[in-house]
Amino acid sequence: MTRYAFDVVGELYFSRMFGFMKDKHDYRGYIASLDILLPVMTAACVMPTYVRPVFLLGGAVVPGVWDGLKKLRDIEQAAESCVHERLRLLEEGNEFKRKDIVASPFEIQQEKGAKVDFGIVDVKLEIYIALLAGSDTTAAAITSVLYHLMKTPSAYRRLVEEIDSATESGQPSRPNIRYNEAVKLPFLDACCKEGMRVHPSVGLTLPRHVPPGGCSISGQWFDAGTRVGVNAAVIHFDKSVFGDDADESKPERWFREDATNMDRYMFQARTRAPLYPHCFGAGARTCIGKNISLCAMYKVVPQLLRSYHLELAEPRVLWETHNYWFNKPSNVQTRLRRR
Ligand code: HEM
Numbered sequence: 624m625t626r627y628a629f630d631v632v633g634e635l636y637f638s639r640m641f642g643f644m645k646d647k648h649d650y651r652g653y654i655a656s657l658d659i660l661l662p663v664m665t666a667a668c669v670m671p672t673y674v675r676p677v678f679l680l681g682g683a684v685v686p687g688v689w690d691g692l693k694k695l696r697d698i699e700q701a702a703e704s705c706v707h708e709r710l711r712l713l714e715e716g717n718e719f720k721r722k723d724i725v726a727s728p729f730e731i732q733q734e735k736g737a738k739v740d741f742g743i744v745d746v747k748l749e750i751y752i753a754l755l756a757g758s759d760t761t762a763a764a765i766t767s768v769l770y771h772l773m774k775t776p777s778a779y780r781r782l783v784e785e786i787d788s789a790t791e792s793g794q795p796s797r798p799n800i801r802y803n804e805a806v807k808l809p810f811l812d813a814c815c816k817e818g819m820r821v822h823p824s825v826g827l828t829l830p831r832h833v834p835p836g837g838c839s840i841s842g843q844w845f846d847a848g849t850r851v852g853v854n855a856a857v858i859h860f861d862k863s864v865f866g867d868d869a870d871e872s873k874p875e876r877w878f879r880e881d882a883t884n885m886d887r888y889m890f891q892a893r894t895r896a897p898l899y900p901h902c903f904g905a906g907a908r909t910c911i912g913k914n915i916s917l918c919a920m921y922k923v924v925p926q927l928l929r930s931y932h933l934e935l936a937e938p939r940v941l942w943e944t945h946n947y948w949f950n951k952p953s954n955v956q957t958r959l960r961r962r
Contacts, residue, residue, distance in 0.1 A: 653698065656691040657759070661947040663688055665827060668948070695755075702751040706743065724753055727911060753912055759949045760824035761916040766952045768818030768924055770942055771872040773935045773957070778814065778874050779928075785810045786925045795925060805921040813877035815920055820865070820889060821872045823855035823902050826946035831906075855902050864888045932960045 643650045663682045667675050682688050709725050728749040732741055772779045785808055789795060795804035805811060830852035833845045845851055862869045865885055866876060877885065889902055903910035910916075927933065936956035943954045 651694065651697070653694055656687075656694040657755070658951075659687045660691040660695060661949065661951075663691075665947040668827070698754050699751055702747050702754055705750055706747050710743070724757075724912065724915065725750060749911060756949075757912045757916065759951060760912075761919050763822065763824040763950055763952055764815075764819050764916070765920050765923055766955055767822035767824075768815055768920065769927070769933060769957075770935075770952065770955050771818055771821065772814060772928075773933055774938075775872065782810050782814055782874075782925075783928055786929050790929065795929075800922050800926050800929070802918045802922055805925055808925065809878075810874065811921065811925055813874040815917075815924065816877055816886075816889065817872055817874040819902055820859045822944070822950060822952070823859055824949055825855060825902070825904075826950040827948045828852040828854045829904060829908075858888055859902065861888070930962060932962050934958050934960075 649655055663679075663685075667678055667682075670678060683692060705725055706729075709729060713729075728741075728746040731739070732743060732746050736742055772782060786795070789804075789808055790797065794807070795801065830850040833847050833849045833851055835847045837844060837846045837849075839845070840851065859865070860869050866879070868876070876882070879885075903913045934957070936958050940954070940956070942952050944950055944952050
């Protein structure tokens with residue numbers, strides 16, 4: 624199932640450059656390489672910077688890691704060629720009308736790059752991160768939604784009923800569900816939020832440096848330069864926000880009276896606190912792929928459930944999750960039957 628989700632998501636970001644869907648397999652082993660590299664990259668990112676080069680040099684002699692690093696370079700080159708191609712089009716006077724993941728950082732760079740210190744190198748970096756981070760995160764979120772639905776038959780039934788009766792009334796359309804139709808399904812919305820809440824795709828605390836002069840966070844003083852951050856899971860399982868049953872997956876919680884407050888904590892930028900992470904990050908470096916990811920999730924889940932009946936092959940067996948930067952689920956053995 625994870626692979627399925629990855630392939631669908633991969634189609635959105637990789638297909639033009641790599642052809643995952645066209646070839647219907649792990650094209651040039653990119654997915655496998657990222658799997659090998661993620662633990663290495665995660666360890667390198669959290670260790671003190673002066674140890675990092677030695678660690679990476681040592682890691683490169685481990686079988687698979689060197690190969691993985693070369694594939695990482697391929698992905699970097701793909702990001703570079705994307706940006707160069709767009710630059711060429713712009714230089715030839717072609718105004719780019721399509722709003723895609725490459726266009727947005729370009730617009731920022733062209734309109735206020737000098738002011739906010741955001742150059743072509745930063746555009747390339749954004750595309751590179753998007754290629755690396757966009758698929759696993761979305762695949763983890765979709766897998767979480769489906770896994771928890773299969774684990775909770777009452778929620779599964781309620782969602783399928785919602786999708787079926789809405790389809791009978793004409794929306795969502797056939798054969799393809801549109802995003803603007805999917806977001807109008809309240810229980811689907813609740814299931815997607817709950818799937819992301821109980822299983823935040825990013826498992827690493829993404830830190831910020833305290834600015835010059837230091838600052839106070841939640842009554843605690845931090846000197847300038849201190850690295851601070853909060854893991855998304857700390858917010859997502861906060862019982863004071865999500866209730867005493869915060870540890871359980873219950874889509875119904877999103878219909879409770881305090882759901883607006885839950886929404887604010889999980890998704891929206893807050894003004895009350897200077898630092899507030901949530902599942903897509905916060906502030907100036909928040910996730911730029913949030914909308915495309917939500918679009919994929921809200922479309923893939925109902926599209927699948929409308930056409931297929933899904934059930935766990937071994938209902939008593941729990942999934943496995945491994946947290947190396949991304950919280951990657953595995954062992955979600957699923958039976959699919961056409962409805
Ligand atoms: C469920 C899906 C996703 C989750 C949970 C997620 C989460 C995050 C988080 C937590 C950050 C760090 C934000 C911060 O430090 O405040 C981030 C950054 C980023 N994400 Fe995502 N992401 C997802 C999907 C995507 C997709 C689909 C793309 C691209 C197509 C993408 C591209 C990026 C990029 C480029 C950054 C770096 C932004 C910057 O530093 O300026 N993400 N994401």
